[in-house]
Amino acid sequence: MATKGTEIQIGDGSLHVGDRVVYPNQGICRITGVEVKQIAGRDWEVVTLSREEDGATVMVPRAKVMGIGLRKVASVAAIDDLFDQLAAPGDDPQLDWKVRHRENADRMTGGGLQGALDVLKGLHALSRVRPLPQKERELYDSARHLLVGEIAAAMNVPLHVAEDNLDYALWPPPGMKRKGRPLQPATLAVPGSSSATIRAPARAADSDTDDEMDFAEDVDIEDGEPAAAKAADADESEIADRDETKDLVRQRAMRVTAEEEEPEALDELAADALAATHEDEAAVPSAKLHAPPGTTKPQARRGAPPTAAPRSAPPRSAEPKGTEERPAVKSAAPSLAKSVAARALEVAAKVLTPKKPGAKAKAAAGKKAAPRAAKAKAAAKKAPKKPAKKVAAKKPARRTKR
């Protein structure tokens, strides 16, 4: 059963059948009618929408239309104001990822034009400082998609023109003006930086960030990352430390207690094996993990062969005759995985240390009393680390590998 008619009012009365509306996180839709659907034995009055992008049908309970943020397409004046904001110099990006994530999620679920604009501008500014993690890259693309769709719908221009105009504001081409005011042309460097060197977006230490490209590094990188970005890096690594599993914390508490109990002489073989695991870390400064994009390849970090071909490219034999080779990927810094493995090995070595019966009980007590564990940890820092002989017996395999 369907009741269709242009006089039907939807929501607060501002929406009618046939209107083009914006569905938050979905894009531009057209209201096709109001129908009564029987769902789970109940009659529901639903508003049917057709998504312009792919023609998909969306049904929303009529009572919830305003609650989900369904709204009319923005006016031309609102779009003009949007471009003013896009072309204006932006604030510094929010570097605290937790705050950023919460704010961006709220903005996107709100479904407003301003929210999508703020997300796009904030993430765009951030992308000039450091590469975006995968989730934020998706969010950036979603915000861009929604804005491009709305600009095209509001201004009645093709999508490609809307996309180009959006980027004329974000990356102004030489000579571009906004309301008579010339815009600063886009550069490879961070806007406002006086350095003449080419700056690629800095690579962050995000553990969930994958290096997006497979290219060899061929740009000069500025020495200094913004101080705020460095501070945020430190914060994020601290947060990452706090996210360790409970098991690891428990193991650490046990290890500390055990070390307090029975200090043993360092076996030569064990010392050798431990040293081997830290050789790579010691050889390269830890700042490499915070290196800019391109200096550290994802393949290298994972220990993959450095000359791996791009996935989209066909095998060399399959590629048409005369296809040029891509530049070979340069050698990269020691992998993050390797340092994690070394850390795990160290923890395992400590845990496998033979303990006196009392040690385990003390460890359990230490687990319950966090302050006590912290105290014990401080004490352990003073005492030299001494792995047991039992570990040394297991080490030859690692030595052989080395």
Added chain:
Amino acid sequence: MIRLVTLGEFPSEVLEHVARRLHAAYGMGCEIQGEAELPESALSEDQESYDGPKLLDEIDDDTQLYADDKIVYLMSAPLTAPEGPMGKGPMTGFPQFGGGRAVVTSHGLGTKGELPLDVGLAKRAAHHVGHLWDLHHCFDPRCAMHPEWSPGFTQYPDVALCLYDREKSERKIKLGQS
């Protein structure tokens, strides 16, 4: 399949280079389909450039477009498009966003500060084919989807997509094939 149709004279080695680069960038077949005539009715008001959307509408071409096919028209004359809120900017091509056809111009290539004809045309074509697969502009200057007027576009002549765009295009291609 990406089909290349020329709207003017192009050296065969340039066309082969473009076909190879597109094939490598998107992992799908690319062939040189043939030639078509440039519709004079698509000339813009100033009679010096062609109107992109109008050109795609009025082009007389028999090339069939199947589910996952994309047609790229290559031309050497300057292109223009409707003026947007920011005014007129540089125009290297006009794709039907998420659609099947795009027109790419080689106008300006080989001049000072621009890429050579073969490399530049391949990169421009890859960029606009990306728009046909619903890809948006990318902030990574090494990605082919970086805005074509930005210095990064000429700084990195390799035709390659960033990981995000590559995965998105692969998803779209699979969806198109199914």
